[in-house]
Amino acid sequence: MILASPSELAMWLSLLTIIAYVIPALVADRMGPNLTRRYLWLAWLMHAFTLGLGLWGETPRFGFAPALSVTVWWVLTAYTVESQYFPKFKARWVMAALGSAAVALSWYFPGQPLQVSASLWLPLHWALGIASYGMFAAAVVHAALMTSAEIEIRKGNENQSGLPLLTLERLMFRFVLIGFILLTFTLIAGFVFGEQLYGAAGVHWKWDHKTVFSVLSWLTFGALLLGRHQFGWRGRRAVRVLYTGSAFLLFAYAGSRFVLEVILGRSL
Numbered sequence: 001m002i003l004a005s006p007s008e009l010a011m012w013l014s015l016l017t018i019i020a021y022v023i024p025a026l027v028a029d030r031m032g033p034n035l036t037r038r039y040l041w042l043a044w045l046m047h048a049f050t051l052g053l054g055l056w057g058e059t060p061r062f063g064f065a066p067a068l069s070v071t072v073w074w075v076l077t078a079y080t081v082e083s084q085y086f087p088k089f090k091a092r093w094v095m096a097a098l099g100s101a102a103v104a105l106s107w108y109f110p111g112q113p114l115q116v117s118a119s120l121w122l123p124l125h126w127a128l129g130i131a132s133y134g135m136f137a138a139a140v141v142h143a144a145l146m147t148s149a150e151i152e153i154r155k156g157n158e159n160q161s162g163l164p165l166l167t168l169e170r171l172m173f174r175f176v177l178i179g180f181i182l183l184t185f186t187l188i189a190g191f192v193f194g195e196q197l198y199g200a201a202g203v204h205w206k207w208d209h210k211t212v213f214s215v216l217s218w219l220t221f222g223a224l225l226l227g228r229h230q231f232g233w234r235g236r237r238a239v240r241v242l243y244t245g246s247a248f249l250l251f252a253y254a255g256s257r258f259v260l261e262v263i264l265g266r267s268l
Contacts, residue, residue: 010053014107017046018100025096036092037083043099044076050103054110063111064257065102067130071254072102074134075141078175088162091145098141109262128186129214133249135179136221140246142172143239150235169238173228176242180221183249187218213252220245 020043024036031039051073054066079095146168149159161168190211224241227233233241 010050010107010110013046013050013053014103017043017050017103020046021096021099021103025092037080040076040080040083040092040095044073044080047073047076047099047103050106054106061111061113063109064254064262065106065109066111067133067254067257069102069106070130071133071137072098074131075138077134078138079141082171086163086167090160090162091141094141094145111257128182128189129253132179132182132186133254135175135182136242136246136249139172139175139179139242142168142175143242146172147236147239169234172242173225173238176221176224180218180225183214183218183221187214209256210252213248213256217245217248217252220248 020039024031024039024043047069051066051070054061076095076099079089079091083089145161145163146165149161149163149165149168153159153165159165163171220241224233224238224245227241228238
């Protein structure tokens, strides 16, 4: 028997994962809500395998596309859990598009080979950072759904999301709060374990582009939560601030890596 090479295995697994995402989006009305959720869980699990193959395979790699893929996986995790509590939540097309695009992009741009690091704190630092990415991305998805629902209601059309605007808004701020907590721990870990992370004695904080944009995003999200609590920010104002903070966070890693890997064709 001829075994598939790692690249062929990654290609086929990515293709099957994309199909698993697309099926519930296309034929969900025929399958029913329970079977649709099972297919989404299957796609979510296969997505996890594709990530694991890239991060812990024969040649571990990471870059802007795998980072986005992990982020989307966190968004899908939030959606699959939410769908258990809100069965009427209709976002399968959005989830299928995000999942399919993330898996395809990660396969086409697998990133640079990971260097062996002596720091045991680097995986924790990355895990916290990517988890915060995912929570803020989930907040952005809910903000987009909320904005779309508001426009449809103003036109006199039915809210296609399946959830009331107040519920979408409450979920959006819940994800912002969780993401803010995770981002705070990420920055704290980067400062406390700076010597181990950067491999330089006496270096606790490295003011590179990742740090600058991460701090800017932390300040923006903090202002959003403070404005919500003290001044009752909501609606378009809250969404604009959320988008601004998310843009800063995107530039902190994925955006800069995209420029380096794709446009400039080199690694850090």
